[in-house]
Amino acid sequence: MNHQFLTSLRAFIFSAALVHADKASSPLNFVFFIADDISYEDLGCYGHPTIKTPHIDRLASNGMRFNNAYLTSSSCSPSRCSIITGRYPHNTGAAELHTTLPENPSLFPLLLKDAGYYTALSGKHHMGKSANIAFSKISRGKGAGLEEDWVSILQNRPKNIPFFCWYASSDAHRDWAIRPGTPTYQPEDVIVPPYMVNGPETRRDLAGYYHEISRFDHYIGLVVEELERQNVLENTVIIVMADNGRPFPRCKTRLYDSGIKTPFIIHYPKGTKTGVSSSLISSIDVSATVLDLAKVPKSERIQGVSLTPIMKNPKATVRDLVFAEHNWHVYRSHERLVRMGDWLYIRNNVPDQQNLCVEAYIGGAGKELKAAHQAGTLTKAQMNIFQNPCPEEELYHVGKDPEQLTNLADNPENETILKTMRKQLKIWTEQTGDTLPKNLKPSRGSKEARNKKTKSEMPGASSGAQQINHPGPIRVQP
Template identity: 50%
Template sequence: MQNSLKNKLFTLVGVSLILCLGVRAQDKPNFVFIIADDIGWNDIGCYGNSVVKTPNIDKLASEGLQFTNAFLTASSCSPSRCSIISGKYPHSNGAAELHTPLPGTEIPFPLLLKENGYYTAQAGKWHLGTNAHRAFDRFTDENGYNNGNGGEDNWVRFLKERPKDQPFFFWYASYDAHRAWGADDFHITHNPENVQVPVFFSDTPETRQDIASYYNEIARFDFFIGEVRKELERQKVIDNTIIIVMSDNGRPFPRCKTRVYDSGMKTPFIVYWPNGIKDLGVLAKGLVSAVDIAPTILELAQVEIPSDYQGISFVSTLKNPSNETRTVVYSEHNWHDYEAYERMVRTKDLLFVLNERPNLTNCGPADSKRSPTQYSLNKVRDEGKLTPAQADIFVSPRPRVELFDVKKDPLQLINVASLPSYSKHLKEMKKLLKNWQHNTRDSAPDNLTPDWYDRETGEALDIERQRGIMPGVYK
């Protein structure tokens, strides 16, 4: 009798505990993290582009929180993504150069979610190496899945096939809008006559078609975001799901991708969360860095943040968009097809650049060098008709130090580092960079990885490809 009573009590306590744990699991938010490939921050409708068709992203922004000063730590796909998933700057996590896998000693934040009861899955583009696969219960990278088209084919499928008794985290990565173009036959297209041509491009029919094809890729990316939202609504989990939309680097065009200016490092960044964001359609104007994403998601999931993560959680901004968690962001440009070492410091008012390879042109990645937009610029150069803005990618030697007043010069076209009126600002920015490099153990090796491609044509060099020493001190 006594044992029977004990068993009943244990059963009652066990059921109560399960119910309590179930409530906690349901209270924890779900996450759908969606990252584009090579989409510039201002090539989205809600960021001011009146031509590109992004109704689904625009709707998320109008019903969520749109960040206007979000910056990446690198304007290259794999270093940028490795930085996001590791919560560290590229030179600190051992994956500073393009196509360098994230070391197995690093802790991807989805692994911590997985270990704390979340179902985690990845679908689409990867480029982080195989060591980070362990962070996901299900992944498409090198795993027999078809990642065709823009890489979005498995997004809705994975949502449908997820276990329904766990909170979830999905890392959805698109190939849109990476070259070569593959969305010109998609059902959403753009007229070349209507596109917006940046001042550092040459306005030719070839350039306009190049941009229109790029817009088509963005439209396909946007379409599948809408499909994901529909599925979340169908499953009635949309209210407690946080959707984050961003890009891994700037548009794949000259003076954009790989560059540390806003055209390369600034990213669209939208957070949608019906249960958590109450001030709908508000602009969050404070600075945030891609390195802040990992600690933010972990805090929202009530998971302990590793002590060596280098970002700052911006949960307070989600609760109150006027809250600013940081006053400065840092970014870097390391090897991406070509030898490079640049460091960038950005405040709301100023952008500072240190270039330790000023003898080299800052020409952009190889695929951009082989683009119609680049060929149009080459033609104008050969005719001796380049404007100063267009000439930037050809300049060699370059300034070792650059300073831009981004309030007066939002496109970063005029270097004011030599002006006496900016000497105090220049000194302050140099100090910020020096402290950051010291605290994060940055370094500038003499024998960086050299060029693997021709700087004029973008074609592969006939050389034995060897890596140099990556920046940073990594063990």
């Protein structure tokens, strides 16, 4: 039997099982909400004192909130490509901003579709045409945040088969689009992080960001209301997360928690113990979890692990380590992260330059930061994006230093943990085929970028990482 025949046979068997299941064992539905540029701490259920997110908060209070959920990239398209394939960015072939998935990728919604699910994507795509095969319906979305057709998709779905909806908001991506109907905020309402300038322009900038978070929450509320109206809420698993952190200096694209850590909520009261989990999880675990809950076999291409043990017991662990990447996103970069226990380690393989992101100089926050730098009034924390060169290694105790402001890599007392983190990163690099290209893609606007003869290489390309399925260390390796 050839592979194509076996795949078709498996799809037929699972499709038949799903379609003919009775109500007592009816398959689960899934609604996956992914925000655009929202940091983990910027929701009410994560303790933010100002931002109003009552609908997400309600899902969290009746489900499980994960306090240590890490993305594999803090950059839009690489993060989304990683989530939908369950693979690290350098293993997808789409490790950099605006790169698209190659042909015939492994896509977990496609496995659901082949198993008889109706699959729909609405809103921000950003993964390339190769991802289209995973969805029965694709919509660009409607409205300022691309959320206005979410309810109608549910209303018009086929009623005799289970469904999976990938709802991708463009909130809270710049530029801000203030619309009536959801909360607005005043500059005095905002909380300014210590690495930004506490000035009027920054405060106005953050107020616009807050509004878009509340709009994302508003449409989630409408979807939940529709699920209740259709009497399918109790049989629907809802996941809420973001693709990367807030679009502000030292957040988006960076590997600090403000950029790489995502809010992550699972609502499925029948199958999830209500509570809060501090267990480490990765965004590549979404794929394995959904397939596990749907009782659809996981592809060998998926590097993530299922979170169902944690859903049953918030204190359970499925991994000791999470890893993340910072590759090209307008600016040349090659950084890698390891989080283990309370320790976070970052390795910068191109420290001979500023570590910038698109938002470094734009918007009110970026402009005030740049002006303060020129005036020589920045604090040490605010100087971060202007460092040149940058430290090759950074080590933080996230429990004592949640903003990662004090680098402990040079402290001799931390030599043992530093060696452990280096070793785990080395093992992951080798097992997953990560590479430091000889010719990294240059920063946009640079002399290298203007030279049309300049050739660049994708991380993992020289090792054939697209064909490597090893997940790297899940547990700490000796």
